[in-house]
Each structure stands twice: as structure tokens, then as C-alpha cells.
Amino acid sequence: MSQQVVVDIRTRFLRDDQRCYILFPGNGYRYYSYMRDNEVVFLDLPGFPWEKGEDLRTIPDLVERIVVSERIQDWHRKDRPSNDLPIRDPSKLTDFRRTAARQQFAGLVRGFFTTISAGDIIIVPAPGYEDDMLFGEIVGDGDPVWSKLPGYPDEKVPGRQVKWIARVPRGQVPPWLERKIPSPNPLRQVEQSYFSDIFDIMYERYYFDGNFACKFNVKSADFSSLDNFLFQQIVLYAAALHENRQEDNIKDIAKRAISVVVSELDFSQDIPDQRISINSPGHIVVYSKNIIPIIAGVFMALAVLTSTTSKISADDVVIENSVDRSQISQECISDVKQEVVDDLKAMGYQRWQELCTIEAQARKRTQISSGMDARSTGVAPKQDRVH
Template sequence: MKFDIAAKLVLPSQRAFVVHAGRARVNYDEFVQNDIVFLEAPYLRLGDISLNSKGNVRRAIRRSIALRNHAETTGSQQPSELTKDYDDGTFQESDLQTLSGSVARLYGRAKKGDLVIVPGRDSYDGLYRPVIRFGEIASDFSASDIYDGNRLASQKVPFRKVRWLNVVPRKEISIRLERRIGKPPAVREIKIDRDSDELLRHAYDSYIFEGNSSSVVSADKYDAADFVVLNRASDLIAFLVSAHAVVSRNVGSPLSIGDIEAFTEQHFRDARVENIEVDFASPGYWRIFGASVSLAAFVALGIAVLSSGVPANVLASGIEVTNSVSPEDGTAKDLEKSMNLLLRSVDKLQLHKAVRTANNAKKAIGLQSSTKQTN
């Protein structure tokens, strides 16, 4: 059996950029439908300049203004195509000065894998609601990536390819993150640190960041009639948290777990769990925060394994674990060893009971995690 933990390893080099979709979010639908982001800078050409040079960026912007004026003015003289023919001095106009910095950030500083945060509006139940959309820059910048939009301001603009990850109602964004997102027209960078890791929770179901981990276990079919099933699922999560505390210290050493409930009561306080966020408004979920690189992913893996529908005796023979999102990270193989040790250590009847509980919860309340079975 193979399972993919799909956990994003957030590196110190990863950045996050807020990109506003024009005034009144007029470009938002084009962003979403075309998997791109861009600035309203028609006829901007960047292939012949260094984006690290403020002067060259200003020259390219002045050239784009001249080219746009020519394209929109019948009988005008063709302007020069050479950047050296344009002034590199500081703009007096504040909007062009802002655009200059935005061009450098979006097309120069932002790299493949960096987060993109876009405020907008989505339709939900026939009504429009303010949202924040999260994505990742999907490729390195190429000056040949040019988009012709629906408006004059989006004609022949350079763009960045984006892989959209998640969309969140704006009301669910904290005031602290709301302030960092700010208002248009600026493209701004948000530093990814412990004070702003909320944006990681909105972007990724599962991630590893600065020695900590976070994963989601959801139950989107829950209603009040399934309260008992919900509590049993919570007990299962508590068992997996407790198991990580023991197994992570004893990989390779034989264990014997004869009573899951007693084991949980004995070892839960030893777990390096930072928090378990529980929200059963709609949809319902648990988000596990671990003060270790593997705790949250271990719980998500355990839920996926136990609810896979595979008989307990087959699971006890061993599983394989991969990480498709960050294949370079070694956490997947560490988790494979830890989970196989746990599956071998639980009494057969107790493991069968845990499997039955997980599968009942999957059927009744939609129990599932960010880890997916791949075969």
C-alpha cells in the first residue's frame, strides 16, 4: 500500500507576494481562468533589461508608455524600440513609481514556488463574496509570456504562471493578515515567518515550516446526529498524537500496545503537539499543529491508513510513504518507518477496532486527511 503525505516543505528562501487584480479587482476573473497574474502595464517588454536595475525598469516602463500611445493614436510616429533611448530617472508620478517597484517584485524577485495572494470576489450560492485566493508561482519568469487581455490596460502584458491552491472567504482572514495584505495598487511582499504563518494554513492542507508541522483532518459530512462518531474520531486522532510521541523516540525498537485507550491516556501529555484546532461549523475539521517536523503529517498519514478500507492484517504487513509536493524532503521515509512500527506494535484486535472506527467515521462524517492513498 502506498500513501502520499503531500506536505509542503516551506524553505527559508520561499517568499509570498500580494498581487492586486487592478482597481475594483477588474482582472480577477482573468487571473483565475487563465492561471496567471499580471500588472496593468500594456506593451511592457522585459526581455532586454536587467530587472535588478531600477534605472532599466524605469526605461522599460517609459518605453511601454510610448508604445501604448503609438498603438492607440492613429498616424503617430513609431517610437524607439531601444531602452537606451529612454530616461532612467526617478518618476515624478507616484503611480509610475509604484508600478516600477511592482514590476521589479513580480517579474524579477518572485521565483517559482513562491506564494501568490490575490484578493477578489467569487460566486457562492448565487451571491458574490469577498475572498482571498492563494497560489504558487508555477514557473520561472519568461519575457515571452505575454497576455492579451480584455481591456486596453491588459493588452500585451507580461504575466506569471500560477498554480492556484485554495480560496478562502475574506471574513476568515485575521485582522493581522488583512493588514499585511493591504489595498491596491501595490504589489507587496509578505515575509513568511512565525508571525505570518497563517497564510501557510490557508494555502496548504499540510506543511512543514521551521521545525514545525501542520495538517488537516476533515469531516465535511458531519451533522449533530453523528456526535458519537465524531468523538470516536477525535479519540483516534488523540491516539495517533500519543503514538507519535512514543514511536518517534523508538524507531526500530519493538513496542507492545495492548489497549489503545490506556496507551493514549498514558502518553498524550508527552506529545509535542502545539495545538489542535477544532472547527465544526461548515465544513468540519481538525487542524493539528506539531512542534516537530513530522507529528502533524504522522496523524494525517495514520487517518488515511486506518480509513483506507484495507484489512488490519494487510496494513500490519507494511506500507510505503511518498511526498509528491516536496519529494526532496526526507520526512516521508521517516514517517514510513514510524507508521510501520506502529502498525506492527498494536494488538491485532485493537488494530482491527481502530480500522473499524476509522472506516465508520469515513462513511458517516466523511473522515479524511490531507494524505491520500495512491494505490
């Protein structure tokens, strides 16, 4: 009985209404280290009155609660004088002004806890250009998580749990992001036109707004036209298999060399495009409105495994996705598995060996990798990635 071959496509599926935010980590970056180390983000609201189960969308005294927190902050800054304790019950406030700034901040607080959803992206700026900018996803909805900060002894600060996905030195982030960091607002939303830059930083593979993007990492400092040609043969062969299947010509694919099949490709809008950034190490991002970039990545991962495994049976290939358990992910897994199995059967042993040879040449020259894991059951994963 043959062993199953498992390929982990490690692909993030992002919502159509995905949102991204920049959250400033307090005055003078005072909370940067705490947010980084504790995977939590928050606004500066020590002692903010909030009972379990209360919905900030409906409470009528949000501005008053913000005033309570402001006065608790001032009290701590004055070294907590015992003869001037701050009011902690918002209903007992009498001498305050409902200013435009406070009402604006109240809207920001409400949005931070009720509009930002699990899976939305938070970017936390770093204090120095050699320090890491933090890119993460909000984890969970509902009640806040509470933090106790060194500057506010015995106070609790409400916040949101976050999982840091990527860390990039501030000096290496895109210029548009650096320009957005100096801001009077502690929280600001990022326009969708910048999403691809953010997603490229955070994810090796992702799906958003009808498009798949797959990052292929390159470790070599030199990436020539020949190197790109070898890599493109793999991607375009996956595209040609996809196109031939749509036209019901897949049965004859095994009779033709890969270069011939690729040369006959009809370059329609479904053919993947690419962005190249070779900075030792660098990467190529292949993107398309169909699953071709993912299929090409699976081929490369299987080819790496083939170098240490004598035979791979198409029927024994299993696709999984360890980074996303959503319904759309499960549907994609099914589509990817079907296409990979059909492609392997259609190309046959000779063409598969030809494809493995091309992949081995590309990997030897540039150490290019798909970032996916492939393994035979009972064997440790063979990681197709740059270390």
C-alpha cells in the same frame, strides 16, 4: 505474494524563506478574470521593452522602460492615434521626470521578476464578496511569460506563471486579509504572522518553520466532545507510539489497550495541538514539531482501506507524496514509512483492529477524513476525504 499498500500523504513542504504577496489585478479589477482563467499574474506594463535573457537586476534604464510602458498605456487609452505614436526605445526618451513614484515602482517591478521565486505565494483579490479570491504558487523562475490583453491590442505584457491552489469567496476570507485589499500598491508583501491562515486555506497538510500541520475535514454540522474524543484517541495513540519508541518501550505496546497507552502519555511539548473550525463542513488542524499529525493521517487512510481489504502487511506499506517532490519531502517520506511500519508491527493485529474500530466510529458520526489517498497496487485509490 501480498499486494503493496500505497498511501499518498499529499503534503506541501514550504521553504524557510517562504514569501507571500497580494497582487491587485489592475484598476477596477480589470485583469481579474484573465489572471484567473490563464493562471498568470502581472503588473500593468504593456509594451514593456525587455529582451530575452536581460536581467532586471542589472539594467540601468529600468525607469525609462517604465516610462515607455506608461506612454503606450496612454496611447491605447486615447484610441491609438496614428499621428501620435509612442516612443518604444527607452534610449530615445528625452522629456520625462525620474520621480520618486517611478523609482519606487521600478523597485517593485524589479522585485516582482527577480525576488519573488518559484513556490512563493500570490493572492489575487476578487472584485465582489461572492467572487473567489485566488491563492496560488509562482511556477518557475527566469524569463517572463508574455500575455496579450484585450485592452492593449498587439502589445505584450510580461508576467509570471502561477498555479492556483485554492479559491475562496472574498466574503469568507480572514478579516485581516480583507483589510489589506484597499491599497495604493499593486503588489504588497504579507507579514509572516499571517502565514498560518494562508497555509490553512491553501493546503490540507504542510510543513513550515519546523512545524507539521494536518487538516482533518469534518462534514457533519454537529461535532461533540465525544466526537473529538474519538478523533483524539487516534492522534494521541500515534503520539504515544512515537514517545514509547523514543523511550524504547515500543515492544510492550501490543499488550495494552489504546485507552491505557494514551492515558500513560507524557504530555510534553511534542504532543500535537489543534485548531477546530466546525462550520458544516469544517475542519480540525493538528499541528506539531514532529510527524505525528502525518502519522495519524496515514493511520486513518489505512483504516479506511482496511474496511475493504482483508489484511494489510506492515512491510508492504509504501508512502508517496504527489504534491511535493523536493528533497525534504523525500526525507520525510522515508521517516513516515519507517515510523508507520514500526508502529504497525509494534501494535499487532489486535490493536490495529481496535484502532480501525475507533476510526470507523469517528467517521460514521462526523464523516471525518484525513484527505489522504490509500490504495492497494492495481486497485483504484480509496480516498479518505470529504466530498
